[in-house]
Amino acid sequence: MADIEITKNSKADKKVDVTCRECKRSTKHLILSDVCLKGRGYMGPYGDFMWHDEHQIVQCQGCETISFRKTHNNSENLTHFVDIYPNPEDGRDAIDDSHLLPSNLQLIYNETIKSLEFRVSEEKNH
Known part of the structure; x- marks a missing residue:
């Protein structure tokens, strides 16, 4: 059985570095709203599997463009995934x-x- 913890706006009003699709570079973005999901699942003799997702609405502090930012990480790999919508590379x-x-x-x-x-x-x- 999986354990899931949901928190809302725990990071609101904090700033993160995000590639802005309008400024075409990494700039400080203000987190306007966020939802964090943390989960844990039992994997039998292999122990627990843990994951953490963050969904954020962010605003560039230069041009004020608003984007959506999603992060994901888990205990199975050390890679931290970050997706920005719309994709600033497009x-x-x-x-x-x-x-x-x-x-x-x-x-x-x-x-x-x-x-x-x-x-x-x-x-x-x-």
């Missing part, structure tokens, strides 16, 4: 003056932009 524009970059840097820049565009189109198709 629609990322290339700089207009990339032709002014040194040739080796320009090649790397163009390859990176193509890679990001490919990744976004792949995510939309799945």
Whole structure:
């Protein structure tokens, strides 16, 4: 049987770093509202499985854009997942003056932009 604990607005009015889709960089975002879910489940002889999810409405402190932020972590892996909606990487524009970059840097820049565009189109198709 799973144990689930729900808390609301325990992090409201705190700030977190989030990539802003309007500012196109990591900025301080104010947590306007949040819901945290913590759970624990029994896995037999392997012990307990624990997880923690946070769902937050956040606002950029620069341009005031509002986004949704979800985090997840669990006891099975040490990876901490963070998702931002809408995805700030969607629609990322290339700089207009990339032709002014040194040739080796320009090649790397163009390859990176193509890679990001490919990744976004792949995510939309799945």
